[in-house]
Amino acid sequence: MLPAIGDKSLRWSTLQQLLEAEVAVEQGDPGLDRRLTVASHLYAAWTEKGTCPAALAERFVMEFMARNKPVIIQGLTEDWRACKEWVRPDGSPDLAFMQRNFGDAVIWATDTSSQDAGYGGGARQRMTLRDYVTWWKRYKAGKVQGLLYLKDWHFADEFPQYHAYRLPVYFHSDWLNDYFDHRRLFVYLGPKGSFTPLHADVLRSYSWSTNVCGRKRWQMLPPRHTHLLFDSFKRQMAPSFNVPDDSSTGRFPNLARARELMIECIQEPGETIFVPSGWHHCVENLEDTLSINHNWLNAHNVHWALALLQGERTDAVAAIEDCRSACSPSEFESLNA
Ligand SMILES: O=C(O)CCC(=O)C(=O)O
Numbered sequence: 049m050l051p052a053i054g055d056k057s058l059r060w061s062t063l064q065q066l067l068e069a070e071v072a073v074e075q076g077d078p079g080l081d082r083r084l085t086v087a088s089h090l091y092a093a094w095t096e097k098g099t100c101p102a103a104l105a106e107r108f109v110m111e112f113m114a115r116n117k118p119v120i121i122q123g124l125t126e127d128w129r130a131c132k133e134w135v136r137p138d139g140s141p142d143l144a145f146m147q148r149n150f151g152d153a154v155i156w157a158t159d160t161s162s163q164d165a166g167y168g169g170g171a172r173q174r175m176t177l178r179d180y181v182t183w184w185k186r187y188k189a190g191k192v193q194g195l196l197y198l199k200d201w202h203f204a205d206e207f208p209q210y211h212a213y214r215l216p217v218y219f220h221s222d223w224l225n226d227y228f229d230h231r232r233l234f235v236y237l238g239p240k241g242s243f244t245p246l247h248a249d250v251l252r253s254y255s256w257s258t259n260v261c262g263r264k265r266w267q268m269l270p271p272r273h274t275h276l277l278f279d280s281f282k283r284q285m286a287p288s289f290n291v292p293d294d295s296s297t298g299r300f301p302n303l304a305r306a307r308e309l310m311i312e313c314i315q316e317p318g319e320t321i322f323v324p325s326g327w328h329h330c331v332e333n334l335e336d337t338l339s340i341n342h343n344w345l346n347a348h349n350v351h352w353a354l355a356l357l358q359g360e361r362t363d364a365v366a367a368i369e370d371c372r373s374a375c376s377p378s379e380f381e382s383l384n385a
Pocket residue numbers: 236243244249255256257264323331332339341
């Protein structure tokens with residue numbers, strides 16, 4: 049049996065079953081590679097069949113979370129304050145409202161004018177939201193260069209009284225944000241064309257992301273194909289799926305194959321996407337877009353985080369191996385702790 053929703057006990061036998069289930073699903077479901085399931089039926093089932101929210105969430109857990117499959121869910125935002133107060137009647141972000149109410153907030157803005165910069169590569173600057181909105185207006189008037197994307201704004205922590213959204217029942221079991229100091233609850237705001245380069249999420253966590261307004265294009269690769277994203281030395285990852293093929297250097301020799309295997313979807317306003325663990329993805333805002341997202345871990349994906357940390361520890365130990373003879377065993381252990 050898979051763990052029940054909200055079951056926070058970590059049982060190794062269960063994790064092993066989940067790992068086996070994931071492999072079986074990945075091997076036995078080739079159609080998954082080419083599609084995202086638009087799971088509006090999940091929400092409809094709630095009202096049509098009188099299914100209670102917890103049962104619906106359980107179905108989401110079984111069909112998508114436990115199987116590490118992406119999905120788009122509609123209809124989770126109807127009572128969100130952000131959807132009422134942060135959006136203008138024409139569907140664009142209400143920047144005047146944001147500036148009036150949150151103008152003093154200090155945010156990070158990343159220049160995403162080059163899609164080749166790679167994850168973490170674009171120049172980042174600290175500014176107030178007020179200055180960001182001023183920049184936005186000048187950008188729209190064609191007066192400034194660059195394409196600044198406001199990312200990873202810890203809005204819920206900075207404005208705890210505001211309650212911009214309600215955590216969807218699907219995503220309740222959340223060890224990362226319930227127990228860790230650095231919570232991962234974010235707001236993103238960017239003009240049309242702003243971009244997040246290819247990456248897998250922190251600690252191989254899940255993420256969900258909801259468009260308060262605007263549209264995004266997601267390109268995502270199942271984890272078993274991750275090796276296709278690297279250069280010939282297996283060191284550097286391509287900045288996106290869309291790097292021009294350069295057959296003379298063969299820099300990313302398997303990227304064309306990755307493009308064949310990736311799935312692509314357009315996320316419309318009000319839709320929520322579930323990004324499973326270890327799926328590399330890049331995201332482009334097709335319109336001026338405001339979104340809310342969380343990263344999280346629970347019993348279904350914590351093995352991804354564990355494997356990542358164990359791998360990094362092994363690499364760190366290998367990197368300092370030459371110091372071993374100069375230290376006592378306990379000093380060496382403390383070096384790689
Ligand atoms: O919306 C974006 O630009 C990136 C979001 C993302 O990478 C995520 O939610 O995992």
